Amino acid sequence: AQSVTQPDIHITVSEGASLELRCNYSYGATPYLFWYVQSPGQGLQLLLKYFSGDTLVQGIKGFEAEFKRSQSSFNLRKPSVHWSDAAEYFCAVPGDDKIIFGKGTRLHILP
Amino acid sequence: SQTIHQWPATLVQPVGSPLSLECTVEGTSNPNLYWYRQAAGRGLQLLFYSVGIGQISSEVPQNLSASRPQDRQFILSSKKLLLSDSGFYLCAWTGRRQGLEKLFFGSGTQLSVL
Numbered sequence: 001a002q003s004v005t006q007p008d009i010h011i012t013v014s015e016g017a018s019l020e021l022r023c024n025y026s027y028g029a030t031p032y033l034f035w036y037v038q039s040p041g042q043g044l045q046l047l048l049k050y051f052s053g054d055t056l057v058q059g060i061k062g063f064e065a066e067f068k069r070s071q072s073s074f075n076l077r078k079p080s081v082h083w084s085d086a087a088e089y090f091c092a093v094p095g096d097d098k099i100i101f102g103k104g105t106r107l108h109i110l111p
Numbered sequence: 112s113q114t115i116h117q118w119p120a121t122l123v124q125p126v127g128s129p130l131s132l133e134c135t136v137e138g139t140s141n142p143n144l145y146w147y148r149q150a151a152g153r154g155l156q157l158l159f160y161s162v163g164i165g166q167i168s169s170e171v172p173q174n175l176s177a178s179r180p181q182d183r184q185f186i187l188s189s190k191k192l193l194l195s196d197s198g199f200y201l202c203a204w205t206g207r208r209q210g211l212e213k214l215f216f217g218s219g220t221q222l223s224v225l
Contacts, residue, residue, distance in 0.1 A: 036214075043201055043216030044155075090155060097143060097162055098170075099214050103154030 002027050004091045006102035014110045015083055021076040021105050023065075023091030033074040034092040034099070035065055044090065050074060061085070083109050113138035117202045117217030124224055130175075130189040132220050134202030137183065142204040144185040145214070146177055150198040161185060197224045 003026045013019055025031055032051050036044040048059025055067040065076045074091060086109045091102040117134045124130060136142050146158045157170045159177035167177050174193050178186045185202060202217040 041199075041219065041221070043203070043218050044214075045216075046214070097168075098145065098157055098160050100157070101147075101155040 002031075002093045002095050002100055004033075004093050004100065004102040006089075006091055006105050008105045009103070010106050010108065012108040012110060013081055016080050019076075019078045019081045019085070019107070021089050021091075021107070023074045023076065023102060024072050025074060025091070025093050026072070027093055031067075031074075032094050033065075033067060034094075035059065035063070035074075035076050036090045036092060036101070037061075038088045038090065038104075040087070047076070047089075081107075081109055083111065085109060113204075113206075113215065115202065115204055115215055115217045117220060119220060120218065121221045122223070124192050124222065126194055126224055127191045130187070130192050130196070130222070132187040132200055132202075132222075134185045134187075134217055135183055136204045139183070139204070139206050141182060142206055144179065145203040145205075146185065146187050147201040147203065148198045149201065149219075155201070159187070192224045194224050197222055 005024045007022050034049045035047040037047050038044045047063050048057050048065055050057045050067045057065050063076055063078050065074055067074050086107055088104045088106045090104045092099050114137045143162050145160045148156050148158050160168050161179045164179055164182055175189050200220045200222055203214050205214045
C-alpha cells in the first residue's frame, strides 16, 4: 500500500538559514508525490508536485523538492527561510480516489 | 472559480451531544469530497471520502459518520460526541479531470469536546 513517512516531527531553523524537510515514500510504481503547507488554523495549500520527468521540482514560495528513486525520498528544500515559513508541512502520495498524507513536520523559525 | 465553504470555524460541544459539520463546494460539479481530522501529534487522518451522491467510504472505524445528500454537499455527523473526537476537521475536494493533486481544502473547524 502507498504510504509516506516524515521522520521529523519538529524542525527548528534560524531565519535566513537553509531548510530540508525529509519525506520517504512507499509506492508500487513510479510515484506521484506532493508537498502541502498548513499555516496555523488554516487548511492546506499545495506547494509543489512531482509526476514524472525532471526530478527537481520547483514550487511556490521559493520551495523545491528533489525526487530520488534510489532513496525513496522526496525532500523539501529552501535556500533561505523567512519567518513566514513557520508552518506545518505535509508530504503526500495518492491512493485510490484519495490523498495519503504523512504525519507532518512542524517548522519553527528562530529570529 | 471554485470555492469551498466549511462551517462553523470553531465549535465547543459537551460530551454526548450531537455533531453536524457542513461543507459545500461551488463552481464545480461531481467533485470528490473528503473529511480529514487533525489531532495533536497524529498528523492528518482521512476519515471519509465520497466520489458521488450517497457514496461514502470510511477509512477508520469511529464514532462519526458522513453523508452526501447533494452533489456538492458533504456532512460530518455524530450522534454522541466523545472526548476523543476533539480535533481540527478539514473538508477538501478535488475534481476528476484535475487529478488528485489538485486537492483544495476548506479553512477547517476546530472542535473541542468538553
